Amino acid sequence: MVIDSNGKQHASPQTQSRHSYLASLTTRIKRSMATKWHRSQIGHRSEYSIERFLAFRDYYESTSMTHAIAVCALTPLPALLTALLIDCIPLRHPSEGWQANYGVWIRQFLAMFFESVGVVFQMREVVEARTISITGAVKIGLGTAVSSVLVTIIVADLWKFPIPFGFVFLINVYVLLFATSMILVIGPQVLKSSPTLRAQIKAQLFIIANQGVFIAKQNIANAAESYHEYVGPLLVFSVDLFNVYYVAICMESSTALATTFTMMVADSLHLVLSLRSVLCRPKLVQEPSKSNATQCVCYLEEISSILRNTVAHKSPQILHRRVRLLAPFPLRLSNDCKSMIRKLAKSGKFSNDGFASRRCSKNSISTRKASTLSKPSRIAKLHHRVTPTTLATVLLPQRGPILSDLIVSSGASIGIVVNSSRSGVFDGLQILFQSEYIILAEYIEFIVPTLYAPYLPALFHLPVAEYYPHTATLTSDNLSRAIINILTYAAIEFAGFSALVLLFKRTLGFSPLYQLAFVLETHAFAIQGHLFVWTLAILHLTLMHHGT
Secondary structure, three states, X not given: OEEOOOOOEEOOHHHHHHHHHHHHHHHHHHHHHHHHHHHHOHXXXXXXXXXXXXXXXXXXXXOOHHHXXXXXXXXXXXXXXXXXHHHXXXXXXXXXXXXXXXXXHHHHHHHHHHHHHHHHHHHHOOOOOOXXXXXXXXXXXXXXXXXXXXXXXXXXXXXXXXXXXXXHHHHXXXXXXXXXXXXXXXXXXXXXXXXXXXXXXXXXXXXXXXXXXHHXXXXXXXXXXXXXXXXXXXXXXXXXXXXXXXXXXHHHHOOOHHHHHHHHHHHHHHHHHHHHHHHOOOOOOOOOOHHHOOOOOOHHHHHHHHHHHHHHOOOOOOOOOOOOOOOXXXXXXXXXXXXXXXXXXXXXXXXXXXXXXXXXXXXXXXXXXXXXXXXXOHHHHHHOOOOOOOHHHHHOOOOOHHHHHHHOOOHHHHXXXXXXXXXXXXXXXXXXXHHHHHHHHHHHHHHHHHHHHHHHHHHHOOHHHHHOHHHHOOOHHHHHHHHHHHHHHXXXXXXXXXXXXXXXXXHHOOOHHHHHHHHHHHOHHHHHHHHHHHHHHHHHOOOHHHOO
16 A cells, blocks of 8 residues: 555555456456357357348248148158157067067168168258259168168177167267268269368268267357358257257156256246347337337338348448358249349358359259249238339338338438448348247257157057167056156247247247248258157167167
């Protein structure tokens, strides 16, 4: 301490410097922790591209709610029914040896075939166009299935049957056989001449190999950073799907409601943290006038109006670096939106505007069939509005009077909209990505236990039930209690999902069921690949003949 001429005590310069350093260090630590927490949240890692926004807008305009609900309800069924049909194959007791258990090898062949084709469908979504055809996928599946069965039979004959921890013990061998089959089908020379293709396949194999919870999710997100908005469905239908299946199976043997309550609380806390950025979203456009106060401005319309005004007034503010024009993979677009994408690509104002620089799936924009948006949309049928065909109006189809009012509004109001567009579109596209990721995760959390509940009694009545640990000693009374536990868990998750749908509809102005169905239908092959891989692997993992 230092005493001045008035007798007052002051901290010495050394003490002040130390306090300043500690305060600065604390601030840096807090900032670093906040940055790492923000980075760890998958919903904050990316945002929609303009192309994905347009594709979703097309889908929203042309799809009925009945169709969207049907897509959401039917998507998980093929994988679950396949797992149940494989369980219908009769088995002999493991003590009778591998030769008497021919049913095991039929099961393994079918399971490995469907799982291998599922992995190929995942890879076809993210590698160069036409690298693997449907015929090639079938060849890879057959090659992997046949070689896997032969290797397992050889090990069982030379060692013992069932092979102790056989699935875990031989998983690396199965991956090697799959990779070998894939290389032979694609062609070694093709891989040798294409460094890009090698990098894509290497990244995808790393993603497939990393499964688990938080750490694995971060590893996959880092490996799939170039996938941008596709990272959400990728994580939900791999890591989250695996975890929800595990939880549903655990709930089968749970006897305490406290277990269900604890899991619900943990899930709710995570959901609340994820919802903050969506619910606290900024208003992108000015509030409607009093005459239009009763009309709800859809969030898609807010982004659309900013885009149109920006293009119409040639403002470069949102078209420089931050906003991506192209999705990592071509998407289904209407003819008008395809034309607009090409025009915007020529502007050179986006962070990615080169069609040749992105990964391509089997379809390119030039060969995509025009979506049904070319027909009058539901709203257009209601309003019969005619607007001038300019660059601004072609950008997005009209959906009600508010948008056209914004376009022809006064210069002052246009200034308000355009001035907010510097970060408005980027924030809007990021919120669309966050809402998509959240609704996908909540969908998986309720649909898996909902479908597992009828699967369990179906398995219980099959002869193979005696070879699964969780059904071997199950009685009719215990089965009823297990189903009640699973349905209770599913009902709570469904209530949360329904509340989330209503909340998002009120906040964003459109039902997130459209966004959910858009993802499930747009990436149908890849998502079915994920579902087949994890449904078959998890439900059949504990079979006694696998040595577990």
